[in-house]
Amino acid sequence: MSGAGYQPVASSRDLVARHVFQACLSGQEIALWRADDGTVNAWENRCPHRGVRLSLGVNLGDRLMCRYHGWRYESGSGACSHIPAHPEGPIPATLCARRFLVAEAGGLVFVALGDDAATMPALPEDTIPLRALPVSRPAEAVAAALVEAGLAAAAPLHFIETQDGASIHLLIQPATDRTCVVHGLAETTAGALPLQRHMARLMESRRRAWEARP
Amino acid sequence: MIETGGIDPDTWNRWHVVGCHDELPTDGPRTTRLLGRAITVARRGAGADVRLGDGTPLPAQIAYGYVWTSLGTPGPLFELPEYAEADRRNLNGCSFGVRTSPPRAIENFLDMAHFPFVHTGILGEEDHPDVKDYDVAISADGREVVASNCLFYQPKAAAASTGGAEVSYRYRVPHPWCAVLYKDSPVKPGRMDVIALFIQPCGEEEIIANLALFILDDDTPLPALRRFQQQIFVQDKPILENQMPRRLPLYPRADSPVRADKASIAYRRWLRQLGTTYGVLS
Numbered sequence: 001m002s003g004a005g006y007q008p009v010a011s012s013r014d015l016v017a018r019h020v021f022q023a024c025l026s027g028q029e030i031a032l033w034r035a036d037d038g039t040v041n042a043w044e045n046r047c048p049h050r051g052v053r054l055s056l057g058v059n060l061g062d063r064l065m066c067r068y069h070g071w072r073y074e075s076g077s078g079a080c081s082h083i084p085a086h087p088e089g090p091i092p093a094t095l096c097a098r099r100f101l102v103a104e105a106g107g108l109v110f111v112a113l114g115d116d117a118a119t120m121p122a123l124p125e126d127t128i129p130l131r132a133l134p135v136s137r138p139a140e141a142v143a144a145a146l147v148e149a150g151l152a153a154a155a156p157l158h159f160i161e162t163q164d165g166a167s168i169h170l171l172i173q174p175a176t177d178r179t180c181v182v183h184g185l186a187e188t189t190a191g192a193l194p195l196q197r198h199m200a201r202l203m204e205s206r207r208r209a210w211e212a213r214p
Numbered sequence: 215m216i217e218t219g220g221i222d223p224d225t226w227n228r229w230h231v232v233g234c235h236d237e238l239p240t241d242g243p244r245t246t247r248l249l250g251r252a253i254t255v256a257r258r259g260a261g262a263d264v265r266l267g268d269g270t271p272l273p274a275q276i277a278y279g280y281v282w283t284s285l286g287t288p289g290p291l292f293e294l295p296e297y298a299e300a301d302r303r304n305l306n307g308c309s310f311g312v313r314t315s316p317p318r319a320i321e322n323f324l325d326m327a328h329f330p331f332v333h334t335g336i337l338g339e340e341d342h343p344d345v346k347d348y349d350v351a352i353s354a355d356g357r358e359v360v361a362s363n364c365l366f367y368q369p370k371a372a373a374a375s376t377g378g379a380e381v382s383y384r385y386r387v388p389h390p391w392c393a394v395l396y397k398d399s400p401v402k403p404g405r406m407d408v409i410a411l412f413i414q415p416c417g418e419e420e421i422i423a424n425l426a427l428f429i430l431d432d433d434t435p436l437p438a439l440r441r442f443q444q445q446i447f448v449q450d451k452p453i454l455e456n457q458m459p460r461r462l463p464l465y466p467r468a469d470s471p472v473r474a475d476k477a478s479i480a481y482r483r484w485l486r487q488l489g490t491t492y493g494v495l496s
Contacts, residue, residue, distance in 0.1 A: 029458070045458070048469070049470050049471075049472075050321075051457045052453055053456040053458065056456050066380075067453065068330065068332065069327045070330065084330065085343060085473075085474040086345070087343065089345055092470070150271055
């Protein structure tokens with residue numbers, strides 16, 4: 001979905017050390033991994049050599065190693081730097097993992113699938129993340145339900161409401177054409193835990209209602 | 215005349231494996247799938263009776279210990295003369311259902327470069343990952359792909375191996391979904407064990423992979439032989455099920471092959487020559 005700008009694909013906490021996280025945005029599978037220096041990489045979840053999912057691979061801290069043939073791809077550039085079957089090289093300069101634009105904000109990881117100048121959603125400075133909610137409904141249907149419920153839309157898939165005196169941002173990740181994930185951020189200085197629990201219960205009941213629709 | 219549903223003539227008119235004869239039930243037919251259709255396979259003494267789900271009889275033959283059938287008008291099945299050699303043990307090593315296309319499984323079988331990473335400590339070691347140059351050709355009559363003079367260091371090449379060795383390999387692909395491997399016997403110097411992969415194409419992205427052994431090993435007990443093959447295959451299965459797309463791309467620049475992938479490049483070219491469209495992306 002080119003031109004959609006940055007969309008949420010994961011929580012920052014999903015990218016734990018030396019892990020490769022599998023995300024999906026508008027049907028595009030993405031391998032997300034954080035290098036030891038903090039760099040977040042968002043790559044097409046497919047080794048350019050033989051198509052094996054890179055999320056099966058090994059996060060070596062500064063490179064990702066494909067599980068199938070041990071090919072290594074550099075954090076940042078995505079360039080292939082080692083082909084074990086031919087240790088003496090040469091490696092074609094064009095051999096590279098396919099990269100997507102990626103950014104972190106408010107405890108969420110955002111990816112832009114298009115390579116045009118993508119814009120980040122406008123978010124407050126201090127937020128706490130809420131539990132991400134996978135929903136078996138298309139993103140558009142969930143957005144329509146939130147409009148119907150009277151929430152203010154900051155963007156087609158970005159809504160703002162007030163709960164327990166705190167301003168809540170709901171960002172919808174279109175995962176596939178039939179499923180989405182609703183990511184929440186709460187702008188608060190009050191007790192975080194009660195608010196997180198309240199939102200978890202509220203979102204659960206919303207999901208039941210959305211998924212019950214024909 | 216059965217409706218082909220657009221399946222290419224080469225695939226339609228081939229013999230396809232539909233199970234190991236010894237493993238057929240004795241108390242009635244087994245239901246399975248071939249090229250997207252339900253079929254039944256029943257034991258008939260030393261032979262078999264194969265039918266479509268609606269009862270239409272299909273041609274059937276037993277060869278190399280397996281039942282073969284066809285939806286079309288098949289020619290002769292490929293030759294595997296080693297099956298008849300008196301000193302070989304012939305058995306089905308294992309049969310696994312895999313969510314992939316038939317040619318993805320064949321390509322993996324032809325691939326040596328994954329041994330150190332997928333079959334670590336058995337068929338390869340991370341310290342010895344290099345794939346030396348080998349020869350590959352489509353036979354003059356166009357009936358098979360042959361890769362020869364393949365050499366690879368293996369810590370435990372077979373169930374009967376006692377240590378690591380530089381092992382020589384030869385591959386034949388005499389059928390789009392069947393490949394035969396000849397590798398040095400650890401027991402009888404100068405002779406070769408034969409291991410074949412016979413793929414039952416249940417659907418375009420759904421297979422049963424049968425590993426057939428025709429080996430020179432009188433001593434290793436049957437459970438240990440089977441365990442060795444199963445151990446290797448369960449390492450391949452998650453790789454095969456995580457290759458995207460599931461169908462083998464035949465169009466240019468779909469993948470990034472290197473010298474070690476010569477066998478796969480020849481195999482893809484051969485499938486294009488045969489006009490195979492089943493299980494591939496053209």
